Structures are given as structure tokens and as C-alpha cells.
Amino acid sequence: MSSDLIHGACPHDCPDTCGIISEVENGRAVNFYADPNHPVTQGWLCAKVRPYLERVYHPDRLTHPLRRVGPKGGGQWARITWDEAIAEIAARWQAIRVESGAAAILPYSYSGTLGLVQMTVCNARLWNRLGASHLQRSICGAAAEFAVESTLGARHSPAYEDVAQSRLIILWGHNPASTAPHFMPALRRAQRAGAETIVIDPRRTLSAHGASLHLAPLPGTDGALALGLAHIIVQENRHDEAWLQANTVGWPQFKARLADYQPARVAQVTGLAESAIVDLARRYASVRPGLIKIADGLNRHRNGGQTVRAVCALPAITGQYGAAGGGLAYSTSGYLRWDSEAVSHAADCPPAPRSVNMNRLGAALLGEINDPPIRSLYVYGANPAASAPNAGAIVAGLQRSDLFTVVHELFMTDTAAYADIVLPATSQLEHTDLHKAYGHTYLQYNRPAIPPLGESKSNWDVMRLLAQALGLDDPWLQQGADEVIEEVLTATANRLPALHGITLARLQEGRPLPLTLSPAAPFADLNFPTPSGKVELFSQSLADLGLDPLPGFVHDDDTAPAPDGCAEADALQLVSGAAHHFVSSSLANLESLLALEKSPFLEIHPLDAAARQIAQGDRVIVENRRGRCTLRAVVTGAVRPGVVVSPKGRWSRQGDGHNVNWTTSDALGDMAGQSTFHSNRVWVRSDSRQVPAPAEQQSMEDQHA
Ligand SMILES: Nc1nc2c(c(=O)[nH]1)N[C@H]1C(S)=C(S)[C@@H](COP(=O)(O)OP(=O)(O)OC[C@H]3O[C@@H](n4cnc5c(=O)[nH]c(N)nc54)[C@H](O)[C@@H]3O)O[C@H]1N2
Ligand SMILES: Nc1nc2c(c(=O)[nH]1)N[C@H]1C(S)=C(S)[C@@H](COP(=O)(O)OP(=O)(O)OC[C@H]3O[C@@H](n4cnc5c(=O)[nH]c(N)nc54)[C@H](O)[C@@H]3O)O[C@H]1N2
Ligand code: SF4
């Protein structure tokens, strides 16, 4: 029997955007593996995507549309046809348009897939044309993106392999061993060649194994740490005055501000030893080139934007932007910005009536957004009931009897469970797309490998049907996926030299195609695409928005009061970053991955555990005024005292109905409407029941040590 090898891209929210190959026999994928010829993927996939066919052919895949028949969330469904589903949605929306205006319809989507067609274009065209509410998509890295762009002008970042040129690497609030796995071999090579690695994280993560130094500051204090490092570097005259004068604006004002960040004060704020801070400053200033690598974990705090601005100041203080192996590694997203008109056709559409911040979904559904209230929610590529903050408010909102909720999904997720209509979605093996990456600069075409399972349809195909049923007859709402790609690619290539030589036809051959970058290393020409053309330590654009124009530090407190019967002094800070085996809540229903990740846990320091009479493996209640969840205690020195850690991604439906996001805050951060998952005070106590399985008494990192 002959088999076909179909090239595609991993669609998940991960900077590596791997090249994947599906081996297909008689319309069925029989094998799935990494593209050996992809320069970043290099023939291996991460632990979470290796068993991907388990996801594609999972018995729980939704295969036909469903209509709710019992109470909301009650789990009773009737099978309906696509014609019935589309007709019902269109009829409900037409009535809402007439009665309240299309602003009463809110699309909600985020990172189920990162493709140009199934995400980027699907987030724009239909909703613009309809005049629906715009969703402010700020759950992940909005503040960091804004901070980096306001400081440097663009998100440009070195290639992973360029870390070979670094002598010092600081992983700052970033855990690539789990979240950017293909960076790790390059890092290990650099280490073997003598480079030092320093990890700054309240948790001793997988990435901290093998590092020369791990510093564990209190969460949300990194802004003070960065300013303290700058203070010492300047105090000891280790800074690059000439570089600062030539390439920055606001250096004199910023220098004046640094006076407030003496090491003693910074030690007190961060919970680090003064000597450790001084030592780090000296090492960073003297071991060159030094690369600071961050991602988005660092910015998910109330002060996250300013924290990232303060970190971005350090390569400027030491004159390392543009130097090979030095500077900042954040994201490569800025090298390729799709032509926004080709993506959205906004010029043919009414202006968005209003914007709703996705981090306030629960509050918005419960009345914070009014005039008109949200009457219909359309969710695709997202699982807000599991992944968005303050889940209790979201679930209360989803239970509103007058809310018409449609969820387009592969699985019956925590969110889909509350829908009025559930639509089955295709997996990446079943639809066409084009992927850029945020960790590298290769483009990868995703050719469908197999026909859609059951009656499932892609995001774009459903939107085409909805547009038709709504009487929206613009041709750009009916293009096929390849036509969409062709239009956006051509429009973008017309103004972007980086796309030189890249065509749909070449992409369809299946190989990853590199962008042409000039200069190859970020900011090597010392040309920063900010308004001033320089690194903006002082940013007039921030000042114009009423924000602090200089990198600064404000305390990061979660202001929610202690629950009844809990003392303020007993609060712990809960950090809920990436799980090693899931991507947010995606993949967190695969049996093989659940077996590796084990039951939902809370890492707690032995001192904090003893103070609460919590023993290894105890069932613990983690709570605050927003809500609670029940977790298994992992007592470990991998977290610092005062901090507890429980990874994101668990489905509430698989446990007692609550996951960690029942505790997280829906307050917004200091920039760009950012989520603040890690600004989260909780109180932890032992539940009387014990968890039986002793084999589970292991921390996540021990499993991989
Ligand atoms: N395996 C896996 N990979 C993923 C994901 C996943 O869920 N699982 N999610 C993907 C997504 S959506 C994203 S945005 C990226 C995120 O990629 P990362 O930012 O690397 O991941 P996070 O785990 O969110 O955060 C990184 C680290 O920040 C630390 N941290 C939190 N607060 C602070 C602080 O105040 N100071 C310091 N110094 N450290 C702090 C956390 O302890 C955590 O170890 O990963 C992507 N990749
Ligand atoms: N506590 C805590 N919570 C967090 C974070 C944190 O650090 N701490 N991090 C946040 C971050 S960084 C992010 S990015 C968000 C992510 O939050 P979300 O974007 O909501 O991501 P997921 O929870 O993975 O849900 C994505 C869903 O899309 C579905 N899907 C996949 N492909 C398709 C498709 O082609 N079509 C359709 N219709 N559906 C598809 C998947 O099955 C999955 O259920 O989570 C946030 N949540
Ligand atoms: S999740 Fe990331 S590392 Fe894993 S296969 Fe996808 S792109 Fe590669």
C-alpha cells in the first residue's frame, strides 16, 4: 500500500512552530512526526505534540453539530444538521442586529491555532463586516509587546542558534525547556562552549536545571530588580555612556531615576540577598556578550508592562543592542506583519462599535458591558472557562438564560459545555493554513492531510456559511483558504522585502521558507524603528497615554481582600505558568499526557506547608474571594517561601468543577489591557481527605529530572 507524506505546521501557541509530517494511507493518518529538514524543528517534536494522532482520532472528538436540550451546562444535547445550526445562528443574530445592533454579538477567540487563515483572518473579516463588538486580545503578552515596541520600536529577536555567540544568557521569567523546547539544544551547546546561564524565576523550573545560577525573586518585583542592576552598573561605572548618548533618548532622566534603587532597597523589595544582586549586576556588565531572554510569563502581572520596560533598559545601559550574541530575545513577530487591509477588509466595513477586553469576559457578560449588553457569544479556538481569569464570573455569565452562546470546538471543553449550539471543528490535519512563527522566521504551509473527521468544518468554512446565511455577499467572505493566503501574501510582499521570493506556489511544495532579514541580527544597524529612531528610555508615546514615560517600578499587589476567617499575613502568591505537557488547556484531555503530568497539583515550600500542617500529597484547598480549587500538595524546595505554583491548563470538567483560574484575577495590568494571572493572592489549607496514590507524590520537575 502506498502512503503519502503531507507537510504541515504545528498550529499551537508555541514559538517553535514546528514542521510536521503526516503519513497518510487511504485517507487515514497512520504516522505523525517532525520534519527532519526543518532548520528549527530538526526532526523532533516536543513531548506534548508527539502523540498528536491521539488527539486527531480521539473518541471524544465532536463530529456533528449539537443543540442544547436541557438546562445550560446540563450536558443534554440533540444532534442537528449543519443547515439547522447555521440557520438558527443566523436567525438569532439577525434578530439581535435589528433589536440591539450587531455590537451585542461578541466573538471570542485566541490561541487554539495561530494560522493566518484559521486565526488571523477569522478574527477579522466576518466580525468587521457584521459590525460585531471587537475583542481586545490581551490575555497573553499584550503589555510585553507594547513595552518592547515602545522601547525598541519592533519585536525583533535573534535566531535560536545565534545564542552560540553569547557568553552569558539570562532566562528572565521564561521557561523554554517547557515553552520553547527547540531553543534548548542551542542553549546547551552554548553552555558546553563555556557560556553562563542565569535563571530568574520564583520557581526552580526545568530550565533552571543546568544553569550556573538560579535567583528566585518574589513575583512581580523584577522591575525593581532590573532598576537595581542598572543602578549598580552605573554606580560602578560599568555602563556604556557613549552608546547611551548616541543611541537612546531619556538617558539623563532615567539615570536620575536609578538613584532610588539602591541595592539595599531592591533586596528588601525582591527578597533577594543584596550580595546576589550586586554580583548579578557585575556579571551582566562584564561577561559579554550577554543575552536577556524573556517571554510573556514575566508580564502577566499588574506592573508587567513597566517590568518589561525596565528589563529592556539593561542591554541599552551596557550598550549591547545590535551586538551579536547580546541584547534582548523576545519575539520575532515584528519581522512579518501581514497587510492589515488584506487580512481584514476593514475599509469595506463599518467601524467596530466598541472593544471588549477578553480578560473581563465574566464581568462583561454580567453587565459591565452594556448598551447594548452582550446577547450572543461566538467562541472558536479558545476555552475561556478554563483559560481566562476569574472563571467563576465567566461561568456565571455563560449561565445567563438570555445569552445565546455558540462554541466551535474539537472537544466538549469547559466552555463548550455551556453552549446553546456546539459546532465540530477540524484539526490541523484537516484544514489548509499558513503559519509564521514568533520564535523564528520560517514560513510553513499546512496542507490538509486527511478529510475532515465526521462533519467537522474549519473556522473559515463555518464563517463562510454564516456570511452567506446573513446575506453578506462580499466576495472576500467567500474565498477559499488558498485564495485568502494568496491575497494576504501578495499584498504583504508588495511592501515587505522580507518576503522576497516567497509565493504560495513555493510554499505549497511543503518546505519551510525563510524570511530575508536585513540586517540579519536584530538592530545591528542601530536603527530602532521608534519615533526617535533610538532606544526610547523616555517614551513620549507612553507619556501621551498618561503612562509613566520612564521604566519604573510600582508594587504589584493583588488588591482582593482576604476571605473571611483568613489572615492577611497568611496570603501566598500563586503563580500559574505553563504546564510541561499541555499548551494552555489544549491537549489537556489526552490520556497519555495526563498520565505524564499527573493529577492537578500545587507546589508549596516546606516552611509554608509546615505552617499550615500540610503534608506531601495532601489534598489542599486554594482559595480567595474570587473562588477556589482543590489540588494535590507537592511540598518542594523548588518554589520559594511565600510563593505557590500550579500550572495552567487543567479542565475543570475533569476534576471537581474548578481549576486554578477560579482564583485568578481579572484586574487589568498597567499597559494594553494585559491579563494579571500571576498577581494572585491565595490562602491554602489542608482538606481533611487524603489523596490515595503515593506514586503521585512527586513534583512535576522531578518527573523530568
Ligand atoms: N508546555 C507548554 N508550552 C507553552 C505553553 C503551555 O501552556 N505549555 N503556553 C504557550 C503560551 S500561550 C505562552 S504565552 C508561552 C509562555 O512562555 P513562558 O513565558 O516561558 O511561560 P510561563 O510558564 O507562562 O512563564 C515563565 C516563567 O515565568 C515565571 N514567573 C511568573 N511570574 C514571575 C515574576 O514575577 N518574575 C519572574 N522572574 N518570573 C516569573 C513562572 O514561574 C514561569 O516559570 O508558552 C507557550 N508554550
Ligand atoms: N492561570 C493561568 N491562565 C492562563 C495563563 C497563565 O499564565 N495562567 N496564560 C494565558 C495565556 S498566555 C494564553 S495564550 C491563554 C490561552 O487561552 P486559549 O486561547 O483559550 O487556549 P486554550 O485553553 O488552549 O483553548 C484553545 C481551544 O481551541 C481549540 N481549537 C484548536 N484548534 C482549533 C480550530 O482550528 N478551530 C476551533 N474552533 N477550535 C480550535 C482547542 O481544542 C482548545 O480547546 O491562556 C491564558 N490562561
Ligand atoms: S508545541 Fe511547539 S515544540 Fe511542540 S511540536 Fe508544536 S511548535 Fe513544536
Ligand SMILES: [Mo]
Ligand atoms: Mo500565551
